[in-house]
Amino acid sequence: MADRLIPRQALEYIRNKKLRPAFSYKDVWNEEHATAFTVAKAMQLDVLSDIKGAVEKAIENGTTFEQFKKELKPTLMQKGWWGKKKMTDPLTGETIAAQLGSDRRLKTIYSTNLRSAYQKGQYDRTMESDLHPYLMYRIGPSLRHREQHVRWNNLIRPKDDPIWNYIFPPNGYGCKCYTVAVTEARKQRYECDGVPAYDPGARKTVRVPVHTEAPKMTYKVYENVRKGIIERIPAGITPGFNWNQGKSDRVFSLMQALAKKLGADSDIANFDFLKTVYDNQIFRTSFQSFVDKSFSGQHKGTEITPAGFLNAAVVRWLKNNAGIDVGTNTVIGLESRLIKGIKATRHGIQKNDAEILLDTMLNGKVYWSRDGNGNKAKDSLVYLFPVNENEWFQIAVRPEAKVNGISAPFIRSVGYKPNSTIENMMNQLTEIK
Structure with missing residues (x-):
């Protein structure tokens, strides 16, 4: 890992994680690792x-494992976190x-976190690129490989294929x-000529075939008794690895990608499609979960989630009448800091306001409000x-x-406003139709 370029997103991924003490690795499960940094028994x-x-x-310095161990081991030994000790399971x-x-x-901690962070960065860059519509699965330089991983080696599938969720x-x-981002042209070349791979027996690079058909998946049932899952x-x-390291916490980016594909000047059919996505019970459940986690303190204030989108009429009005060209940035975000459970913000929402917020975003009337003091930064929809x-x-x-x-x-x-306040407001607002 030390010889690979670590994307900026990889470092941010680790830095943004919050400390989560846990007795067992089963106490922090799957997607929870996206926001929690944990080490069992720490x-x-x-x-x-x-x-x-x-x-x-x-991650930041590309440190080798030996250097990582040399610097960290004495600190852990000094604090008594070394060897075997009796502990009581809470x-x-x-x-x-x-x-x-x-x-x-230490080797496990080092390799798992660095590889997870690298793949997070790789996924983000791939999803943000219009030139790379595919991902290719590659096995790493291990002497022994898991049988199933070998079967997935050199598999090329669209980057939005659900198989990457697993x-x-x-x-x-x-x-x-690891994964490699692949362009359409490179995919065709690989299908024709194979992909280069080092053959340790022959001690040279050879070309091996790729496969593009979705593999047939087989499953096993697993029970995490500590989580009741x-x-x-x-x-x-x-x-515990049954989740996409890269896709985690990307709901907002995925919605942005969807809106971008439909276009800022979406026709009525596209508008109705986006409205259906936001009005879907799956999305509403996800949104309610975001509000619940913010209210309870699991989200600390910096997290964001999609809450709506600017329709084509609003996008055109802003450009023609307010001189604001939002381009393809039409997805409306909500920060977790606006949930009142985090702090007593007078501009925030209550735990039970999630449904009405989405209804307002999807079905409410839209107006333009100019700041009374001429401060354009405070103009708002x-x-x-x-x-x-x-x-x-x-x-x-x-x-x-x-x-x-x-x-x-x-x-x-x-916030909620009485009828009398709304009537006065409407006289000062410009309705966008």
């Missing part, structure tokens, strides 16, 4: 922080001889598999939707904003 925050800091440094009350730090565990590497501890896991995938006979729900949206490096319209405030 129950002390200072120990976990030291390990995370060392991983971040290794879930079961059982006392066991727990393995804390060891050279082997087999995107790494797919287990010590797995060195029973799931079907594809053969060849280690339990206003979405209004009647809640009952006495009040309305109001959402103010900044049409141009940048949050966490993402340029898009973002919600700036939400």
Whole structure:
């Protein structure tokens, strides 16, 4: 890993993770790893922080494992997190001889985190590229490979194929598999001539065939008793790795990609399609989960989720009347900091407001509000939707904003307004039709 270029996204992926002490690796499961940095039996925050800091440094500097171990091992030994010690499982009350730090565990921590971060960066760059519509699965330089991983070697499938939700590497501890972004022209060349691969027996590079047909998946049932989860896991995938490292936390980016494909000047059919996507129960459940996690404190304020989109009429009006060209950035984002469970923000929403917020975004009337003091930075779109006979729900949206490096319209405030206030507001707003 040290000799590979680490994308910026890879370092941010690790840096944005929050410390999550856990007794067992089963306590933090699948997609939870996207936002949580954890090491089994590392129950002390200072120990976990030291390990995370060392991983971040290794990713940023391309540090070899030997250097990583040399710098981290003395610190862990000094703090008593080394060798075997008796620990009590907080879930079961059982006392066991727990393995804390060891050279082997450091190797696992190093390789798993670096490879996960690299693949996250690789996935982000591939999904953002219009030139690379495919991903190719490649096995790594291990002496021995898992049988199923060998079968997936040199598999080329569209980058949005659902199969990557299950087999995107790494797919287990010590797995060195990775993906490569592939253009249409390169895919055709590989299909014709094969892909170059080093043959250790012949000690030279040869060309081996690729395969493009979706493989037939077989599954096994696995129960994580600590989480109360029973799931079907594809053969060849280690339990706990049954998720896409790259796709995690990419709901917003995926919605942006969908809106971009449809075009900013979407016709009514495309508008109805996007509306159907946002109104789908699966999306609504995901949105409610985002609100719940923000309210409970699992989200810390910097996370974002799609909450709506600018339709074609709004996009054209902004360009022609407000001099604002949003381009293809039409997906409207909501920051978790606006959920009132995080802090007492007067512009935030309550836990039970998720449904009405989406209804307002999809079905509300849209207006343009100019700042009374002429500050264009405070000009905003206003979405209004009647809640009952006495009040309305109001959402103010900044049409141009940048949050966490993402340029898009973002919600700036939400709230309920009585009829009298709305009537006065409408006299000062410009309706967009």
